[in-house]
Amino acid sequence: AQSVTQLGSHVSVSEGALVLLRCNYSSSVPPYLFWYVQYPNQGLQLLLKYTSAATLVKGINGFEAEFKKSETSFHLTKPSAHMSDAAEYFCAVSDQGYSTLTFGKGTMLLVSP
Amino acid sequence: NAGVTQTPKFQVLKTGQSMTLQCAQDMNHEYMSWYRQDPGMGLRLIHYSVGAGITDQGEVPNGYNVSRSTTEDFPLRLLSAAPSQTSVYFCASRTGLSYEQYFGPGTRLTVT
Numbered sequence: 377a378q379s380v381t382q383l384g385s386h387v388s389v390s391e392g393a394l395v396l397l398r399c400n401y402s403s404s405v406p407p408y409l410f411w412y413v414q415y416p417n418q419g420l421q422l423l424l425k426y427t428s429a430a431t432l433v434k435g436i437n438g439f440e441a442e443f444k445k446s447e448t449s450f451h452l453t454k455p456s457a458h459m460s461d462a463a464e465y466f467c468a469v470s471d472q473g474y475s476t477l478t479f480g481k482g483t484m485l486l487v488s489p
Numbered sequence: 490n491a492g493v494t495q496t497p498k499f500q501v502l503k504t505g506q507s508m509t510l511q512c513a514q515d516m517n518h519e520y521m522s523w524y525r526q527d528p529g530m531g532l533r534l535i536h537y538s539v540g541a542g543i544t545d546q547g548e549v550p551n552g553y554n555v556s557r558s559t560t561e562d563f564p565l566r567l568l569s570a571a572p573s574q575t576s577v578y579f580c581a582s583r584t585g586l587s588y589e590q591y592f593g594p595g596t597r598l599t600v601t
Contacts, residue, residue: 380531385529408588410588410589410590412592418594419579419592419593419594419595420532420579420592421592422589422590425588425589427588466531466532468532470588473539475520475522475537475539476520476522476534476537476547477522477532477534477581477590478534479524479531479532479533480531481529481530481531482529482531
């Protein structure tokens with residue numbers, strides 16, 4: 377069975393600082409991995425996805441993530457945080473049939489001025 | 490293209506009542522899924538469908554029914570609502586060619 381662990385339910389950074397949100401996964405098949413962002417009282421928006429092409433994936437809003445098979449990780453980074461990045465972020469891994477997703481519990485990113 | 494639409498946006502039910510959450514997509518996607526989101530739990534899969542007439546259970550299916558008679562629609566039925574079903578419900582769809590799931594705006598359900 378697939379599973380996703382997101383370290384830290386809350387991460388606080390200052391505006392302009394590096395953002396690092398951690399995601400580790402387990403999967404019985406080559407994984408497809410995703411990061412979604414959810415702004416308050418809104419749905420989920422895809423930030424980026426890894427589907428077995430380049431291991432460094434660039435997404436929207438300046439975010440990127442690197443797939444590291446040896447570490448079973450897919451951490452999300454952004455060089456410089458903006459106030460508008462404050463939201464909840466979810467890492468997800470595809471299921472064995474690639475038809476649905478297993479989500480982590482989410483990390484709330486707080487950005488202070 | 491409306492994408493994935495969900496109705497209603499908000500609903501309050503009393504324990505024991507039944508209702509149907511509607512989900513529709515206009516992208517001709519084969520795959521559709523229902524998730525529930527609870528604080529600190531992320532999103533958990535309730536039921537999913539890989540095509541019209543084909544459904545299967547996810548992680549938390551108890552108390553919910555689904556059917557898929559058309560490609561466009563995937564309603565979620567609560568048979569006898571319980572307070573434990575208070576949650577935000579998201580419908581999602583994807584095409585068989587891409588692994589990106591498109592999410593609807595959600596339905597916030599409160600069961601008293």
